Amino acid sequence: MSTILVCDDNIAVAEQYAYDLRRLGHHDVQVAGSGAAALDVLSRDAIDCVVLDLEMPGVDGFGVLQALQDRGSPVPVIVYTGTGSYDRCVEAIRRGALAFIDKEEPVERVAHEIEMAIERRRMRDEIAMLRRYADDESALLGASPAMRALKDAIVRVAPIPSTVLIAGESGSGKELVARDVHRLGANPREPFVAVNCAALPDQLVESELFGHERGAFSGAVVQRKGAFESAGRGTLFLDEIGDLPLPAQAKLLRVLEERAIVRLGSSRALPVPARVIAATNRDLAADAEAGRFRKDLYFRLNTHVLRVPPLRDRLSDVPELVGRLLESTCGRFRCRRKRLGPAVIPLLMAYDWHQNNVRELRNVVERMVIASDGDTIGPEHVPLEIREAGVSRDTAGAMPGRSFLERKAEAERQILIAALDQHDWHVTKTAQDLELADHASLLKIMRRHGLTRPSTA
Ligand SMILES: Nc1ncnc2c1ncn2[C@@H]1O[C@H](COP(=O)(O)OP(=O)(O)OP(=O)(O)O)[C@@H](O)[C@H]1O
Ligand SMILES: [Mg+2]
Known part of the structure; x- marks a missing residue:
C-alpha cells in the first residue's frame, strides 16, 4: 500500500481528498494543513506521492517544491490549483512537479495521476536497480x-x-x-x-x-x-x-x-x-x-x-558457465588456459545435470581439465557417463511449469549456440548456415539473447 500526503491550508478540502483517495485507491493518506507541516511530514515519513495545493499562506506550494528540490527528494508531487491559472501550473512543473490538475476535476483524475506517478517512480527505482545489477559483479551467471x-x-x-x-x-x-x-x-x-x-x-x-x-x-x-x-x-x-x-x-x-x-x-x-x-x-x-x-x-x-531453475531448464547458459568455470579452474590449477574444441558444448548441452546442477558442471569441467594433456579439450575428454547419457529430449514435456514464450526463447537460444559452436563462433558463416539475411541480423538476435562468444571457446 502506498502512502499519500495531501497538503492544503483548507483542511476540509484536504480531508475530503483523503477520504476519496482512501476509498478509490486503497491508499494510506496523511493530511497536512500548511506547507511547513507538509515538509515536516516529508522529512519524517516515507511518502510515495504528494498532492499539493499551490495557494497557501506562509510556505506555499512553490515553497514546498523548492524545498524538496533543495533536499534532492525524489518524491513525486502533483499540484492542484483552484484559480485555473495555467501559467502557475506551468511554473510548478518547471519547479519539479510531475503533473497538475484543476480542483474542478473529478477525484478519479487525481487518483489516476497518483497511480501514474507511483508507477513511474517504481520503474525508475527498478531501472536504477537493474543498472546496479549489471554494473556490479554479480556471481550469478546466465542470461537464459x-x-x-x-x-x-x-x-x-x-x-x-x-x-x-x-x-x-x-x-x-x-x-x-x-x-x-x-x-x-x-x-x-x-x-x-x-x-x-x-x-x-x-x-x-x-x-x-x-x-x-x-x-x-x-x-x-x-x-x-x-x-x-x-x-x-x-x-x-x-x-x-x-x-x-x-x-x-x-x-x-x-x-x-x-x-x-x-x-x-x-x-x-x-x-x-x-x-x-x-x-x-x-x-x-x-x-x-x-x-x-x-x-x-x-x-x-x-x-x-x-x-531457482534447474540447469536443464536453462541449458543455453552452459557455454557461459563453462567458459567461466574453465577460467577459474585453470587459474586454481595454475595450468595454461585450455580451450574447448568443437562438439564439446553440444555434448554438455545434451545432458540434464539432474544430480547437482551447476556444481555437477563445475566438477565435470575440473575432470576435463585434468583429463586433457594439451591445450584443447575435445569430446573425448567429456566424462563417459555424460557422453553416453544420450538424453532423450522430450521437448514437449521439458521445462514443466515454464511458459510457452520462455520455452520458445530458450529453444531459439540453444539453436543459435549449436550453430555458432559448429562454425567456431564465426558470425558470417553461421548466419549463412541459418539462412539469415546477413551477419548483422544474426548479431541482432545474439544481442537480444545476451550471447557472446564464451571466453575460452
Ligand atoms: N548461475 C550461476 N552462475 C555461476 N555460478 C553458479 C551459478 N549457479 C551455481 N553456481 C556455482 O555452483 C555451485 C553451487 O552453487 P550454490 O552453492 O549456490 O548452490 P545451492 O543451490 O546453494 O546448492 P545446495 O542445495 O547444494 O546448497 C557454486 O560453486 C556456485 O558458485
Ligand atoms: Mg547451498
Missing part, C-alpha cells in the same frame, strides 16, 4: 530466459524487507541468489550471516540462532550472541531450512512474527532488524503436509518465493 526471469524477481523482492524463501535443486545456485538479494537490498554493507540448519546438531541449533546467556545449559560457560544478533541490520541466511528441528521451527516462527529474540537463559527480548532469507532444496509443501515441517512456518516463509 529462465535466469532473466529469476533476476527480475530478485530485483523486485530485494528492496522489500520481508522474509524470502529460495527454492531450488541442489547445486542450482541458491546461495548466490541469497547473496544477490542481500547485495541489492536496503543494507548491502551490513553483515551477511549464513547458517546451515542441516549441519548443526539438534541441541546446538537454538543457541546458534538465538544465542545464550552464561550458564543457560551445561557447557554454556560464556555468553554468546546468536546468528540473528550477528546479522544486525544485514541479512540472516538460513540454508537448508527444511532440516531445522521442529522445536526450533516453533521458535523461529515466533521470532519472525514478533521481530524479537530471547537468548536461551534470558527473559529479555532483543529486537531483530535483520532480513531473513531461507533456502531449501526440499518440497516444503509436501513436508508440511506430512508433518515434517510446521505448516504455519511454511505459510509464513511462502509469501515471497524465488525459484
Whole structure:
C-alpha cells in the first residue's frame, strides 16, 4: 500500500481528498494543513506521492517544491490549483512537479495521476536497480530466459524487507541468489550471516540462532550472541531450512512474527532488524503436509518465493558457465588456459545435470581439465557417463511449469549456440548456415539473447 500526503491550508478540502483517495485507491493518506507541516511530514515519513495545493499562506506550494528540490527528494508531487491559472501550473512543473490538475476535476483524475506517478517512480527505482545489477559483479551467471526471469524477481523482492524463501535443486545456485538479494537490498554493507540448519546438531541449533546467556545449559560457560544478533541490520541466511528441528521451527516462527529474540537463559527480548532469507532444496509443501515441517512456518516463509531453475531448464547458459568455470579452474590449477574444441558444448548441452546442477558442471569441467594433456579439450575428454547419457529430449514435456514464450526463447537460444559452436563462433558463416539475411541480423538476435562468444571457446 502506498502512502499519500495531501497538503492544503483548507483542511476540509484536504480531508475530503483523503477520504476519496482512501476509498478509490486503497491508499494510506496523511493530511497536512500548511506547507511547513507538509515538509515536516516529508522529512519524517516515507511518502510515495504528494498532492499539493499551490495557494497557501506562509510556505506555499512553490515553497514546498523548492524545498524538496533543495533536499534532492525524489518524491513525486502533483499540484492542484483552484484559480485555473495555467501559467502557475506551468511554473510548478518547471519547479519539479510531475503533473497538475484543476480542483474542478473529478477525484478519479487525481487518483489516476497518483497511480501514474507511483508507477513511474517504481520503474525508475527498478531501472536504477537493474543498472546496479549489471554494473556490479554479480556471481550469478546466465542470461537464459529462465535466469532473466529469476533476476527480475530478485530485483523486485530485494528492496522489500520481508522474509524470502529460495527454492531450488541442489547445486542450482541458491546461495548466490541469497547473496544477490542481500547485495541489492536496503543494507548491502551490513553483515551477511549464513547458517546451515542441516549441519548443526539438534541441541546446538537454538543457541546458534538465538544465542545464550552464561550458564543457560551445561557447557554454556560464556555468553554468546546468536546468528540473528550477528546479522544486525544485514541479512540472516538460513540454508537448508527444511532440516531445522521442529522445536526450533516453533521458535523461529515466533521470532519472525514478533521481530524479537530471547537468548536461551534470558527473559529479555532483543529486537531483530535483520532480513531473513531461507533456502531449501526440499518440497516444503509436501513436508508440511506430512508433518515434517510446521505448516504455519511454511505459510509464513511462502509469501515471497524465488525459484531457482534447474540447469536443464536453462541449458543455453552452459557455454557461459563453462567458459567461466574453465577460467577459474585453470587459474586454481595454475595450468595454461585450455580451450574447448568443437562438439564439446553440444555434448554438455545434451545432458540434464539432474544430480547437482551447476556444481555437477563445475566438477565435470575440473575432470576435463585434468583429463586433457594439451591445450584443447575435445569430446573425448567429456566424462563417459555424460557422453553416453544420450538424453532423450522430450521437448514437449521439458521445462514443466515454464511458459510457452520462455520455452520458445530458450529453444531459439540453444539453436543459435549449436550453430555458432559448429562454425567456431564465426558470425558470417553461421548466419549463412541459418539462412539469415546477413551477419548483422544474426548479431541482432545474439544481442537480444545476451550471447557472446564464451571466453575460452
Ligand atoms: N548461475 C550461476 N552462475 C555461476 N555460478 C553458479 C551459478 N549457479 C551455481 N553456481 C556455482 O555452483 C555451485 C553451487 O552453487 P550454490 O552453492 O549456490 O548452490 P545451492 O543451490 O546453494 O546448492 P545446495 O542445495 O547444494 O546448497 C557454486 O560453486 C556456485 O558458485
Ligand atoms: Mg547451498
